[in-house]
Amino acid sequence: MNQPVPAMIKIAVASGKGGTGKTFVATNIFYSLVKNKISAVLIDCDAEAPNDLSFFKAEPLSSIDVKQLVPVIDTNKCTFCGKCHEYCNYNAIFLLPPVKMIKVIDDLCHGCGACSVACGYGAINERPVILGTVNSYSFYGLSSIIEARTKIGVTSPVPVIKTAIRQAGNSAPIAILDSPPGTSCPFIQTTAASDYVILVTEPTPFGLSDLKQSIYTLRKIKKPFGVIINRAGLGSRDVYRWMEENKIPLLGEIPFDEKIARIYSEGSLLAAEDPVYFDEFFELTNRIGNIIKDQITLALNK
Amino acid sequence: MKQIAVISGKGGTGKSSISAAFATLNNEVVIADCDVDAANLYLLFSPSEEEEQVYIGGYKAVIDYTFCSGCGFCADYCRFDAILFQNNRVIIDEISCDGCYLCSRICPEKAIRMIPNDKSKLYSGSFRNGRIVYGRLAPGEENSGKLVNMVREKARQVAEKYCLETIILDGPPGIGCPVISTITGVDKVIIITEPTISGLHDLERAAEIVLKSGRKPSVIINKWNLNPEITDQIRCWCGNNSIRVEGLLPFDKEMVNAMVHCKTITEFDKDNEISRELNRIWKNILNSN
Secondary structure (H helix, E strand, C coil), X not given: CCCCCCCCEEEEEECCCCCCCHHHHHHHHHHHXXXXXXXXXXXXXXXXXXXXXXXXXXXXXXXXXXXXXXEEECCCCCCXXXXXXXXXXXXXXXXXXXXXXXXXXXXHCCCCCHHHHHCCCCCEEEEEEEEEEEEEEEECCCEEEEEEEECCCCCCCHHHHHHHHHHHCXXXXXXXXXXXXXXXXXXXXXXXXXXXXXXXXXXXXXXXXXXXXXXXXXXXXXXXXXXXXXXXXXXXCHHHHHHHHCCCCEEEEEECCHHHHHHHHCCCCHHHHCXXXXXXXXXXXXXXXHHHHHHHHHHHHC | CEEEEEECCCCCXXXXXXXXXXXXXXXXXXXXXXXXXXXXHHXXXXXXXXXXXXXXXXXXXXXXXXXXXXXXXXXXXXXXCCEEEXXXXXXXXXXXXXXXXXXXXXXXXXXXXXXXXXXXXXXXEEECCEEEEEEECCCCCCCCCHHHHHHHHXXXXXXXXXCCCEEEEECCCCXXXXXXXHHCCCCEEEEEECCCHHHHHHHHHHXXXXXXXXXXXXXXXXXXXXXXXXXXXXXXXXXHXXXXXXXXXXXXXXXXXXXXXXXXXXXXXXXXXXXXXXXXXXXXXXXXX
């Protein structure tokens, strides 16, 4: 225990497959923490389809635009030498020297600035374009909800997600990050910024296949993790068998119950609505808390 | 040739199960799994893999320390916060590196090389009711829509080669680039939604992206009976936006059981209410313009 404990513990809730119940688990854990008088931040990193806010009555605090720079080419200064086109690795500069035509394709630009460096004639300026917003809300006094929201059709939600995580700073002892689905860049950005990852899956062949892929990815970036099986009782026992064989920690199960599905569908929180599940969710949250503490300690001492 | 894309803003609404059912209803088709970040259709179809292509998803910078002088010039230029100083050494944060090449171009010692990400693949083969094309993005790579374009191009070639009339595109979740790549230039876009507040929000965002591309989507409400009131809200929203609701599918555990048996619902239980409804919807879709 020589290493310093991180100021804010970040726990990502993720899944390879969409619709397994990430948002359901993240919002209910956040709620049970807050109700236990532990101030927390909920960061909705599913920037293409953010939904966490609809489960809470939260007070708006601030909204910031996330911007990226794209080049603007001054055709009076441009000599059509083609060096910017050669430097651009995203094919975002279209060039036809014979007819003196040069165009920037904003949608392909990643804002790396290589073209500005390339240009020897001072013909490139850069202007900001908006990729999305990061909206902050306060909830129950000291707790807060931060939402990453991309504009429709942007190339990558990563800059918006990064800004949202940065925005959380160290504002509370614990942060819950609701991750985007899949295992590509946005998933990696969210889980790499976290201390622990809760994977939510369902006992179906699709669920198992995507779980394997998520675990493979988390092992590569060396993140400790555990699994919650949602909609237990549906499907088959294959997920359980595979997890046992591979010694994957099972954090808990949430049964399939039409009542749960209905509460979620209305934009309500299970932990707030149903007294039976209220206790169960608290217990689940505490159990996860203890397992996480052990695993983080283990990871820190490695 | 008719191309039909099945998308949903929200994940887990039943896109893949429904696309797969459409693919096994009658004539042979080409099915293209465009959810390259979590490709799953091959699990249901155990296709023969007849062809494999490598997809270069991008590049990563690597420093050769025998040449690096530690000047940090590269760190000043990097806009992705991917170059850091650690123990007096310049290091690349692989997760943040966007592969833009700028550091390798400006390094005075020429100490930075760019390595291609070549772990992503495209597969093409046959399944029990036609041909299947699917991409698999390696973990951690950028899902820019380029692999989706490759999957679609291959699907088109395969359809021509085997004289197949219909291409079904099983789309990715979300509303980003890969979704745009999936719906660009198709004949029809179907959005699968579910009666939850999240489902409705995500339907609105998904519909907006289709409308922006100049077409009208139509909608299937899956698991409608889990919340009939929100189902009504969705129908009402569709009505107000002149978006056609193709049909409603009830929640039924048989849908999951079919998947466990590696079958589509229409193969597993063809007399099930869902199967009959999917049959009716598919006929309508094929006959509409």
